[in-house]
Amino acid sequence: MEKMIGIIGFGNMGSVIAERIKSKYKVLVFDKDNEKTKDSRGIEIKDNVVDLVKVADVIILAMKPQDFESALSEIREYVDGKLIISIAAGRTTKYIYDNLLYPTGVRIIRAMPNLLGRIGKGATFLYKSSSANEKDIVFAEKLFGALGRTWRIEEGKEDRMDFVTAVSGSGPAICCYRIESQSIDTHKMSAEQKKDLIAYLKEGAIAGGFNKKDGEALAENIVEGVINLLNLSSITPQMLREQITSKRGTTEAALEALNNGFSIEEAIQAAIRRAKELSRG
Ligand SMILES: NC(=O)c1ccc[n+]([C@@H]2O[C@H](COP(=O)([O-])OP(=O)(O)OC[C@H]3O[C@@H](n4cnc5c(N)ncnc54)[C@H](OP(=O)(O)O)[C@@H]3O)[C@@H](O)[C@H]2O)c1
Structure with a gap:
């Protein structure tokens, strides 16, 4: 069965990702500003973040970096066994792991896409933390391939992000x-x-x-x-x-x-x- 992708934050970048992948995956979205999601089509809108996280296999964190701390504290109880992909500038995989309070079985990947993904001409750089496996990064490449080219950042070189x-x-x-x-x-x-x-x-x-x-x-x-x-x-x-x-x-x-x-x-x-x-x- 195809994975369910949950996106937290439906702003400039979150909406581009959702639009580009929705023909291939079941996409769920939560944004705390429900004005942003009111015209979306082919995407399931959740009323709260916990409902999204409970059912999604993959969670894309698409909020601004300054919204991470509170969002991570809301979802930390429900993330075991999930793949988390953060697209935020400057939020390290360690920061995410620490703010989720060291969950077991969570795999974390960082992605840096750009807005040119809107027309499939984007570039996305991907970094796999040691918690994630080869299958996860291959999956992330496929997912962000819908937005354009993807490149991998070598393991242990997260600074390059x-x-x-x-x-x-x-x-x-x-x-x-x-x-x-x-x-x-x-x-x-x-x-x-x-x-x-x-x-x-x-x-x-x-x-x-x-x-x-x-x-x-x-x-x-x-x-x-x-x-x-x-x-x-x-x-x-x-x-x-x-x-x-x-x-x-x-x-x-x-x-x-x-x-x-x-x-x-x-x-x-x-x-x-x-x-x-x-x-x-
Ligand atoms: N824009 C780009 O070109 C670009 C490129 C690569 C990466 N990024 C990264 O992508 C992330 C989002 O950037 P953006 O430009 O898309 O920002 P944005 O347009 O402000 O979108 C973020 C959305 O997330 C919502 N939000 C904040 N906290 C939330 C929460 N706890 N739960 C659910 N929704 C929440 C915001 O609502 P409010 O407006 O009400 O706060 C807003 O609608 C950033 O971390 C940025 O570093 C952006």
């Missing part, structure tokens, strides 16, 4: 910021403008610790995804940037740096610092 959060999670917003500040019309942009945009994002990726080859692949993925998303919908670069920018999150830190005249390298470093601050709680 802060770098990919800055580059891949925030990258589409940085790309939008550049499009806005250079008044680029993505419907009519020249090959030269696109090349410049990729080169700009690549500089950011390298500043975030990617090698040249991977940095270029990711930069191309982000630029292509942003252009596609903007050209296929009525969304503006400003709207897309705002959907990616959570309050006090990593993207906000990167955009503040750019607004203050700093370079892309410095903006990525600011986002990494914010991710590290979040991981310290």
Whole structure:
């Protein structure tokens, strides 16, 4: 039988995941703001988080990092035997495990998707903690494959999640910021403008610790995804940037740096610092 996927938080990212996987899995959602879920179709809405956690096999934590502590305390009694996948910036697998009060049989994975998953052009980086097994990470790859490409972060290198959060999670917003500040019309942009945009994002990726080859692949993925998303919908670069920018999150830190005249390298470093601050709680 296909696994039941429960998503806690139906905001910008939680809703993208739910929409992309709902044709393949039974999807249950709980958001404490029921305005967010009122127009959803093909997704079962739960009235409270405990009802969701009790029946779901896989639980995706899609709340903002600052909402984790209280949410984890509400679900900790019901998570034994479940696979938990957190998409939050800066919340480590240890933080989740500790705040669930060391449950037995829980397997924890971290995922860092991006909003380009909305049109299947996203990038998701996955990190398996030692509590999870190979089957779990293969399953997570399949699940997030519905949003675009997936990459694995080597076991024991969870720190890398802060770098990919800055580059891949925030990258589409940085790309939008550049499009806005250079008044680029993505419907009519020249090959030269696109090349410049990729080169700009690549500089950011390298500043975030990617090698040249991977940095270029990711930069191309982000630029292509942003252009596609903007050209296929009525969304503006400003709207897309705002959907990616959570309050006090990593993207906000990167955009503040750019607004203050700093370079892309410095903006990525600011986002990494914010991710590290979040991981310290
Ligand atoms: N946006 C992105 O591009 C992106 C990319 C990668 C990863 N992420 C990560 O994804 C997470 C969500 O980001 P987002 O941009 O989707 O945020 P968002 O739009 O604010 O969505 C989060 C939703 O969760 C709800 N919520 C908060 N506490 C809850 C609880 N205890 N139970 C159920 N629902 C709860 C919020 O309600 P209220 O609004 O009422 O608080 C909100 O509707 C963050 O941790 C972020 O780091 C985001």
